[in-house]
Amino acid sequence: xxxxxxxxxxxxxxxxxxxxxxxxxxxxxxxxxxxxxxxxxxxxxxxxxxxxxxxxxxxxxxxxxxxxxxxxxxxxxxxxxxxxxxxxxxxxxxxxxxxxxxxxxxxxxxxxxxxxxxxxxxxxxxxxxxxxxxxxxxxxxxxxxxxxxxxxxxxxxxxxxxxxxxxxxxxxxxxxxxxxxxxxxxxxxxxxxxxxxxxxxxxxxxxxxxxxxxxxxxxxxxxxxxxxxxxxxxxxxxxxxxxxxxxxxxxxxxxxxxxxxxxxxxxxxxxxxxxxxxxxxxxxxxxxxxxxxxxxxxxxxxxxxxxxxxxxxxxxxxxxxxxxxxxxxxxxxxxxxxxxxxxxxxxxxxxxxxxxxxxxxxxxxxxxxxxxxxxxxxxxxxxxxxxxxxxxxxxxxxxxxxxxxxxxxxxxxxxxxxxxxxxxxxxxxxx
Numbered sequence: 001x002x003x004x005x006x007x008x009x010x011x012x013x014x015x016x017x018x019x020x021x022x023x024x025x026x027x028x029x030x031x032x033x034x035x036x037x038x039x040x041x042x043x044x045x046x047x048x049x050x051x052x053x054x055x056x057x058x059x060x061x062x063x064x065x066x067x068x069x070x071x072x073x074x075x076x077x078x079x080x081x082x083x084x085x086x087x088x089x090x091x092x093x094x095x096x097x098x099x100x101x102x103x104x105x106x107x108x109x110x111x112x113x114x115x116x117x118x119x120x121x122x123x124x125x126x127x128x129x130x131x132x133x134x135x136x137x138x139x140x141x142x143x144x145x146x147x148x149x150x151x152x153x154x155x156x157x158x159x160x161x162x163x164x165x166x167x168x169x170x171x172x173x174x175x176x177x178x179x180x181x182x183x184x185x186x187x188x189x190x191x192x193x194x195x196x197x198x199x200x201x202x203x204x205x206x207x208x209x210x211x212x213x214x215x216x217x218x219x220x221x222x223x224x225x226x227x228x229x230x231x232x233x234x235x236x237x238x239x240x241x242x243x244x245x246x247x248x249x250x251x252x253x254x255x256x257x258x259x260x261x262x263x264x265x266x267x268x269x270x271x272x273x274x275x276x277x278x279x280x281x282x283x284x285x286x287x288x289x290x291x292x293x294x295x296x297x298x299x300x301x302x303x304x305x306x307x308x309x310x311x312x313x314x315x316x317x318x319x320x321x322x323x324x325x326x327x328x329x330x331x332x333x334x335x336x337x338x339x340x341x342x343x344x345x346x347x348x349x350x351x352x353x354x355x356x357x358x359x360x361x362x363x364x365x366x367x368x369x370x371x372x373x374x375x376x377x378x379x380x381x382x383x384x385x386x387x388x389x390x391x392x393x394x395x396x397x398x399x400x401x402x403x404x405x406x407x408x409x410x411x412x413x414x415x416x417x418x419x420x421x422x423x424x425x426x427x428x429x430x431x
Contacts, residue, residue: 140253213243258288360389398427
């Protein structure tokens with residue numbers, strides 16, 4: 001049985017090619033070299049554009065195609081990535097990135113039978129993606145027994161048990177087995193699994209379906225007491241308003257596979273680079289356009305890669321009505337700041353602070369940015385607005401007083417600055 005899956009091996013399998021069969025004897029040489037430089041710099045937009053120029057010249061090689069696909073997939077341009085993939089003859093030797101793009105297209109089109117066959121034959125989206133996706137694809141074919149077997153088989157692999165159990169819980173909930181889903185999410189069946197924001201949302205929604213709305217609210221309250229997660233706060237309000245709300249977290253196989261890509265992107269992190277997790281988040285959003293967490297993670301990865309313009313564009317595409325909108329606007333402001341567009345950054349965060357005056361995180365983010373711009377008077381006002389929204393005895397907030405003290409010192413408000421510094425020191429001693 002083919003097992004012992006290595007995430008690093010997957011990353012290398014989908015990595016950039018450092019060679020190409022392009023022979024630069026025509027006018028494409030300059031574009032090719034520019035594309036390679038853009039790849040090295042992580043500039044996906046420029047790389048995609050330059051590679052397109054080379055491809056249009058008729059210079060097609062396996063390494064070139066792989067890099068061109070990666071550049072377009074990293075930008076979420078899946079139709080263009082597929083067009084490039086289709087330039088390669090189907091001779092059974094297509095590289096992994098081509099397989100991934102074609103598999104994503106199958107899933108987007110609802111061609112689950114073909115996608116399942118590709119996954120079973122190890123020519124889908126990559127080893128671990130295929131292993132997790134098979135469960136959802138079996139479910140799409142109406143076979144929950146095979147889906148369960150697929151998830152449980154993966155759970156026997158070291159390091160993948162919690163991920164497999166999580167997806168089995170989601171699969172059970174998607175077919176209305178909320179008792180079974182709760183048994184996993186609560187840790188009763190397999191033991192504790194990591195409590196992520198998305199896992200808590202799924203668990204709370206499952207509890208509601210079991211007529212345990214108060215337990216769902218208690219679960220959410222315990223989670224938001226630690227981190228005021230916007231999605232969990234919104235779900236709390238929805239359950240309070242409607243204690244019988246329907247389950248809508250992951251209800252289709254396509255949504256389940258989008259969650260697979262997202263889960264793996266989170267698990268990969270960026271220690272081995274951002275390219276592969278970025279492609280995964282883009283794939284998740286392409287398959288399920290309601291998966292806003294994938295879009296948000298795409299933007300965060302672009303920020304880590306210093307692709308600030310693309311990050312700002314991605315942040316700006318998150319809908320106003322979505323609970324992640326505030327996070328997106330904070331990110332967009334940060335992207336503008338890193339681009340050197342300080343006025344635009346301040347404008348974004350000032351507008352956000354006016355729209356959400358009761359959110360201390362928004363006020364403090366605006367204050368931090370204004371302080372870095374050495375705009376101390378409005379920064380001091382924003383810190384004060386943030387402090388008015390917090391428990392001033394909570395040691396976690398010592399930095400707000402310290403930062404406001406800096407602003408007051410620069411504004412020659414000596415007594416206020418001293419008071420803030422002393423109180424910040426008092427709070428910090430309890431951290």
